[in-house]
Amino acid sequence: MSLLEFDEVDKFYGETHVLKDVDLNVEEGEVCVIVGPSGSGKSTLLRCANRLEEIQDGEIRLEGQSISDPDADINRLRQRIGMVFQSFNLFPHKTALENVTLGPMKVKGESRDAANSEARELLDRVGLSAQESSFPNQLSGGQQQRVAIARALAMNPRVMLFDEVTSALDPELVGEVLDVMQGLAEEGMTMLVVTHEMGFAREVGDRVVLMADGKVIEDSPPEEFFTNPKTDRGKRFLSKLL
Numbered sequence: 001m002s003l004l005e006f007d008e009v010d011k012f013y014g015e016t017h018v019l020k021d022v023d024l025n026v027e028e029g030e031v032c033v034i035v036g037p038s039g040s041g042k043s044t045l046l047r048c049a050n051r052l053e054e055i056q057d058g059e060i061r062l063e064g065q066s067i068s069d070p071d072a073d074i075n076r077l078r079q080r081i082g083m084v085f086q087s088f089n090l091f092p093h094k095t096a097l098e099n100v101t102l103g104p105m106k107v108k109g110e111s112r113d114a115a116n117s118e119a120r121e122l123l124d125r126v127g128l129s130a131q132e133s134s135f136p137n138q139l140s141g142g143q144q145q146r147v148a149i150a151r152a153l154a155m156n157p158r159v160m161l162f163d164e165v166t167s168a169l170d171p172e173l174v175g176e177v178l179d180v181m182q183g184l185a186e187e188g189m190t191m192l193v194v195t196h197e198m199g200f201a202r203e204v205g206d207r208v209v210l211m212a213d214g215k216v217i218e219d220s221p222p223e224e225f226f227t228n229p230k231t232d233r234g235k236r237f238l239s240k241l242l
């Protein structure tokens with residue numbers, strides 16, 4: 001059993017078939033990087049894993065338990081699946097520390113003291129100890145995104161989903177966010193990462209999955225994907241990066 005399993009998943013928006021018979025397994029401790037052209041279904045795949053979208057056929061499982069079952073306890077599931085988006089979505093009137101403690105206090109019922117001390121550890125881990133009292137508008141985009149990562153980690157998830165988390169950042173701020181993600185990977189976090197950062201895919205990924213037109217086209221170790229793609233679609237994708 002893999003930690004996160006997509007089993008013949010089909011997703012439609014109205015008549016539009018957006019995920020087509022997608023099979024994908026993410027193993028515990030693995031960093032699986034999803035690449036592919038815009039509109040290929042990458043965000044939809046992550047959103048289905050977090051039940052932000054329903055699927056129409058197939059099944060998605062976390063630790064063997066169905067996520068897609070209509071009777072699944074969505075709130076419990078979401079605690080076990082952290083997600084970080086392109087837009088940071090921090091609460092603007094709360095400090096960095098409060099953004100991180102809110103979930104543990106509200107959802108998990110932790111005391112303020114316990115939540116504060118965990119949040120301080122997490123802010124330290126993402127390099128933001130000095131910013132705990134700052135409000136989002138006092139932070140750079142890279143700092144806000146690191147708070148968003150700390151906030152997701154505060155729920156102690158089993159897997160982290162990242163959807164193009166550096167795409168909205170100024171180029172000079174991309175590295176600090178990728179470094180935090182690389183650190184998490186090295187600590188053994190299971191991660192499903194949609195990104196256009198091919199350096200990250202190659203260096204940090206254990207696997208690269210190419211999606212196109214709602215389908216998984218390739219699923220290979222990074223070295224193999226980048227040097228010797230199996231499909232013409234893969235070759236074309238790589239040639240456009242040059």
Ligand code: ADP
Nearest residue numbers: 013016018036037038039040041042043044045
């Ligand atoms: P990617 O993240 O790879 O760019 P998406 O998962 O965002 O791709 O989109 C896949 C397809 O689904 C696209 O054709 C997109 O237009 C369509 N789509 C995405 N979200 C919606 C929605 N809420 N309603 C209708 N169509 C959508």
Ligand code: MG
Nearest residue numbers: 042043044164
């Ligand atoms: Mg997307």
